[in-house]
Amino acid sequence: MPLFEYGFFGAGSALLVALAVGFAFGWFLERSGMGSANKLAGQFYLRDLTVFKVMFSAIVTAMLGVFWLGWSGALDISRIYVPETFIAPQLVGGVIFGVGFAIAGLCPGTSCVSAATGRIDGLAVILGMFAGILLTGLAFSRLAVFYESTSRGVFTLPELLGVSYGLVVLGIVVLAVAGFHGAGWIESRTNRNA
């Protein structure tokens, strides 16, 4: 059960909970070294795949948690918001995001962590991000048609592939474990050659 939707706490307490979750999120990002643009950029040169490992660990942890909480009845999965798919705009957005990530060495979350630890580049990325948001907002009337094009609605992997939820869970865990193994191998190869 999503606690807020079921009215376990009101809007005020929800903000406090969000603050606590935000602190924890930032803390673990920094602890895993993700506040460092140097480390993040290492991802694109295949010498440090920490980002991949951290992200995939988080995905696997959350996925197993959601699955088993849903299975035990503690969590109502149907109440979790699944974003809609818009193929073309999301492809273009992904490319812009990726280019920005490679140039800055930071993504939105890590830029905040980076800025909070006093790194100037983190602050610069945050300013750039807000500038981008402002520009997009101002030009939105021209972008709206594209923004809403190629809509595919809401779907999840089990629905798309037509297989059971559990099978997708296992598939992603196997993919992650193989990925971690492969990442270690790629890192040692790159660093040996360097």
Next chain:
Amino acid sequence: MRNAERSRRVHRILAAIALGLGSLAVVAGSPRRETNARIDVEQLARIVESEDDHVTALELAEWIKEGRPNLRIVDVRDSASYESYHLPRAERIALRELSTARFGKSETIVLYSDGGAHAAQGWVFLRALGFERVYFLRGGVLEWLDEVMNPVVSEAIADSAKADRAAEISRYFGGVPRSSASVPADATPVRRRGC
């Protein structure tokens, strides 16, 4: 070096846990509680109009008597009512719990309440959740008591074989069939409170 060794071991254990939980997920079934079900209103309306949504007390009694396979009889009333009287082989599942109760797709589910209204509503819920073989007892426990446990079996009925059958079913369930001769003509069938 020692640390690297230890962290590698931790990684291996975590990977094994993740793989274990992932493998179990394949056989665990759906993590979804389908409480936000959808219904095809037109289809259900057609079923209701053709009267394929309910069974009569006598039909249900025959099903129980002949040991119809995969039959689940579900009492949706409160536990006090269930304790004081319930149909043979009935289990109690409150309306609120219908969405999480585990039913098989091949099971024939018959819902009943005191009168029939709550069971009919439960019928809509279960149909919405995708169960096809769902029925409700039309007149509920009241009909069961009137038609099966205390039926008035009239010798004047044209179809006397039918009357005999009703009396036989009643006796099977320990009921007391009354002949119309012993009942005053203006006697109303036994009715109890409830909905």
